[in-house]
Amino acid sequence: MMGEIQVLVEHRLGELRDITFEMLTKACELSEKTSSKVVSIILGKNVKEKAEKLSKYSDEVLVVDDDRLEYYNSDVYQMTLEKIVKERKPWLLMIAHTSYGIELAPSLAVSLNAPIVTDCIDLNVEDGKLMVIRQVYGGKLYAKIHVKKTDPAILTIRQGVVQPKELEKHGKINVLKPSIDLEAVKKKFIEYVAPAVGEVDITSADVIVAIGRGIKDKSNIPLAEELARLLGGVLACSRPIVDKGWLPQDRQVGSSGKTVKPKLYIALGISGAFQHILGMKNSQLIIAINKDPNAPIFNVSHYGVVEDLFKVVPTLIEKIKELKKQAT
Ligand SMILES: Cc1cc2nc3c(=O)[nH]c(=O)nc-3n(C[C@H](O)[C@H](O)[C@H](O)COP(=O)(O)OP(=O)(O)OC[C@H]3O[C@@H](n4cnc5c(N)ncnc54)[C@H](O)[C@@H]3O)c2cc1C
Structure with a gap:
């Protein structure tokens, strides 16, 4: 050979x-x-x-x-x-x-x-x-x-x-x-159309809080949004969230979405399908919260919390608020 x-x-x-x-x-x-x-x-x-x-x-x-x-x-x-x-x-x-x-x-x-x-x-x-x-x-x-x-x-x-x-x-x-x-030559090049950059560019964010199907309902999104805001980050998501029309396509991470490399990536209720992993695995620190201990997201996470996100996230939010208050 x-x-x-x-x-x-x-x-x-x-x-x-x-x-x-x-x-x-x-x-x-x-x-x-x-x-x-x-x-x-x-x-x-x-x-x-x-x-x-x-x-x-x-x-x-x-x-x-x-x-x-x-x-x-x-x-x-x-x-x-x-x-x-x-x-x-x-x-x-x-x-x-x-x-x-x-x-x-x-x-x-x-x-x-x-x-x-x-x-x-x-x-x-x-x-x-x-x-x-x-x-x-x-x-x-x-x-x-x-x-x-x-x-x-x-x-x-x-x-x-x-x-x-x-x-x-x-x-x-x-x-x-x-x-x-x-x-x-039958094909002709007409124009290069760059993908539209939305109002939030998740590819340049240092902190990303990403939600998956585990968020369950659109009405729960503000919870994740609040966590992102407190951490100075932005909200991103897996594909089903875009498919449901809950967040715009420019927030999607993965093979048919954006590739991101933030300093901190928090995955909430995301299973870790390879199409998703492809877009975030090079993040510096990955923390996953998922109630399934066998979720593949834990294979790429630096820290994992096996728990219901609706228990963890409100506690986390309270703790961050408390620490911020102490710091001022
Ligand atoms: C051609 C192609 C391209 C694709 N491109 C992409 C892409 O770019 N990006 C992408 O993300 N996907 C993409 N997908 C889809 C991908 O295969 C998966 O279907 C998708 O990533 C799954 O999204 P999810 O993790 O949010 O949902 P699910 O796989 O349904 O996972 C939901 C997770 O939430 C957990 N959960 C549920 N309730 C709770 C709770 N209360 N607390 C904590 N955890 C909970 C569950 O244990 C589960 O692990 C693509 C698929 C195809 C075929």
Whole structure:
């Protein structure tokens, strides 16, 4: 399984995204086991200077710098990648499991007749075999998949599952000029629409009190709001709270919501589904209050309170008020 591991670099609005370094970290781990070369591929306009940074994480950086690649267009990306893969024959191509990757990877796999596993949370080479871990049944079970055909195998990698490491490689940078058949490009980039920033930006808050289905009723939200206010924080939530229309979408934490990294994250009545965990696990201090001792949220919490939140939160509020009074 020697040869090349290729990683498609993901960047948006001039920024290299974290998932790129997560994939490159994983690729480097595998390359040591398989004596493979790690090759990052960056497509875009004026991206040559980003290649310098990528060279620390790769043995080679392939740069395709073209005006037509200024914005992501899956047709152009696919044509360009197809040419690179056919010519260089990697055994593995890693693509981010993002809105870009989810669109691009399956279509590329069909055109290259390559096997694909999407939304991988881990991968390894065991006894010379490529093994991939995926979560199934909404994260309740793990499936270990042996990918037999690797010429190449295409994997999309979930964001936030690999801890990126600082690497000190000195990969060479190669600029490619693959020809793009404009006639075959059916899609046209029109406009980049950034997600609206609501009146409260939970991504920049130091303290977040997040509520889940355990809050039970909309009328109980002011209780959590008061706790957030006393701690100088903001209120956020899990997805069901948004689905019920109790809080706006910009308060949702998780894979289809916001990613937050506050100093303090208090989870009230949130079970800890992986889609939620993805958005908050890098918080500095996580405290969970849940009456179910087996709730998965406790696996990522620094402190856990197994109790009814309607007993704990009012007591906490009283205690904070008392301490504040003493301090003045
Ligand atoms: C494609 C997709 C994307 C998704 N994206 C997201 C996302 O971005 N963010 C997200 O949050 N979810 C997301 N989800 C939903 C996710 O799978 C879970 O369904 C959701 O996170 C569960 O929310 P919850 O923890 O509030 O509710 P539940 O899982 O119902 O948990 C409620 C918890 O409250 C506890 N509880 C109940 N009463 C009390 C009480 N009185 N005191 C203390 N604890 C109590 C219970 O023990 C339970 O653990 C997504 C799902 C899919 C399929």
